Amino acid sequence: MSIRLYDSKAQALVDFTPREAGKVGMYVCGPTVQSSPHIGHLRSALAYDLWRRWFTYRGLDVTFVRNVTDIDDKVLDNASEKEPWWAVAYRVELEFTRGYTALGILPPTYEPRATASIPGMQELIAELIAKDHAYIADDGTGDVFFSVASWSEYGVLTNQRPDDMADSADAATRGKRDPRDFALWKGTKRREPDSASWNSPWGPGRPGWHIECSAMSRRYLGPAFDIHGGGLDLRFPHHENELAQSTAAGDAFATHWVHNGLVVVEGQKMSKSLGNSIYAAEFLAAARPVVVRYYLGSAHYRSSIDYHPGSLVEAEAAYSRIEGFLARAAAAVEATPEVEQTGALPVPDAFAMAMDDDLGVPQALGVLHETVRQGNAALDAGDVARAARLRAEALAMLGVLGLDPAEWTVSTQGAAADAVLGSLVEQLIGEREAARSSKDFAAADRVRDTLAAAGVVLEDTPTGPKWSI
Incomplete structure (x- = not known):
């Protein structure tokens, strides 16, 4: 076994060797729960x-950590008198x-929330201050900043x-010694609840975004772990800042950095201003x-996916061909008693x-579809034994890819239905609130x-x- 991955820091394909034999520690930046998830x-x-x-299939014991950023400027911006920031965060997290x-x-092995990890963040900030890699703003705001100039390795992740x-x-640049410095701790502002x-030792406040992941990865994986992952858009400044503050504090941090490509819609980046976000x-x-x-897994994880109308139709056709062969082969084996059922392969x-x-799923799917093609040919030729073996393969x-039809039970279908129902109900509630605000109480009552x-x-x-059911 020799797994290779593309290390974003090394900018090269490298052999993956776990820090601890037989185990993998992975940290992936999870969502900032400010608004509904998109594709x-x-x-x-x-x-x-x-x-x-795939690591698990290869016999490795994976500890997988994905955080939830539930305190952030954007979460606070989306709060209202009727829905406090913590309620927004929890609703969106669900x-x-x-x-x-x-x-x-x-589900991740651990899924820590930022708000439950404040002590670890403060501990890390204190270490950086003690090592002169961070400083308290002298303007009385209680802000604490990382000093970019103090760390000669700043920029190594993105080669800048x-x-x-x-x-x-x-x-705000007020209180910074260098405009490139970034916030580790943000003193409480008047407008914030x-x-x-x-x-904190520096006054009341809340953590900056970047320090959150450094503290949570340290708590759940230790000062050194194997892989740090996230979207390509997080490389700078988020991941660059994480790497700087963790290594400046003395942590070895991530051995490898892995970044996935983004989704575009008909050649354009998704954005609220363009109105092309797909939730x-x-x-x-x-x-x-x-x-x-x-569909979402069929492209290489590092490439962009360009979604267009018809993409899911094509994916449905491809997956249906797989299902068709599986059903056809199962029926043939059942109708042919002399052919033994093929066990797991x-x-x-x-x-x-x-x-x-480097997780070449497109090429792996090519192998899968060729297996299906050969299996159908074997059935056409009456070679049920060969078809049974190809079905097992x-x-x-499909099991490795999480696509085995048998695994898609009522529970997963029910979860999808719950997601759809929740979206529709929230939309109707929004329409009712708008009607009430405009004093159109008849329309509000109709929604109710x-x-x-x-x-x-x-x-x-x-x-x-x-609301409840």
Whole structure:
């Protein structure tokens, strides 16, 4: 066995050797739970789910950590009097969980929330201050910044020179010694609620974004671990800053860095301004979740996916061909008593070679579809024994990819339905709130009546409307 991966820091394909024999420690940047997940979030989660499954198939014990950033500028910006920031964060976190479950993403070994990890962040910040890699702003705000100039290795992840970098935009420049410095701790601001503030040696406040992942990875994986993953858009500044602050504190941090490509829509980057964002709930409603998984996983994890109308139709056709062969071969074996049922088999060598080579799922799918083609040919020729063996090989490959039809039970279909239902109910509640704001109470009542007729109970609370079935 020799697994190779593309290390973003080395900018090269490298052999993967675990720090500890037989074990893999993986940390993946999870969602900032500010708003509903889109298909890019699903694609990123799936990429590391596939990595995890392949490491596990190869006999490695994987500790998989994916965090939840539940305190952040954007989370606070999306709060309101009716829905506090922590309620926004929890509601959106549940949306992400429903999307992951519907797509067959395995639950992480640990899924820490930033708000539950504040002590570890403060400990790491104190270490950086003691080593003169961080400083307390002298303007009385209580802000603490990492000093980019103090760390000569800053920029190694993205192969940039600090002198060529733009100023950090994660906090006001007031109080910074260098505009490139980034916030480790943000002193409480007047406009922010008391609930979004924690006591610290530098005054009340909350953590900066970057320090969160450094502290959580240290807590759950230790100061050194094998792989740090995330979307390509996180390389700079987030991952660059994580690497700088962790190594400046003395941690070896991640041996390898892995980044997945992004999703574009008909050649354009998804954005709210363009109105082309495709949210997870509507995407999962557009096709069977297993087909969505097939589609999002079919491109190489480092490449971009260009979604266009018809993409899921093509994926449905491809997956249906696989299902058709499996059903046809199972029926033939059942109708031919002299042919013994073929037990579980290892994946074909060609499939394993593709997966070992930087998770080459497209090439692995090629092996799968060739197996299906040969299996159908064997059935056409009446060679049921060969077809049975090829069916077993196909099932082995599908199992590794999380695409075995037998695994897509009512529970995963139900999770997808829950995600769709939640999205539709939230949309209707939004329409009702808009009607109430404009004093169109008749329209607001119609929405309530529609929900009630469908069995959805709506309750108005001081923190906003809540619903249940």
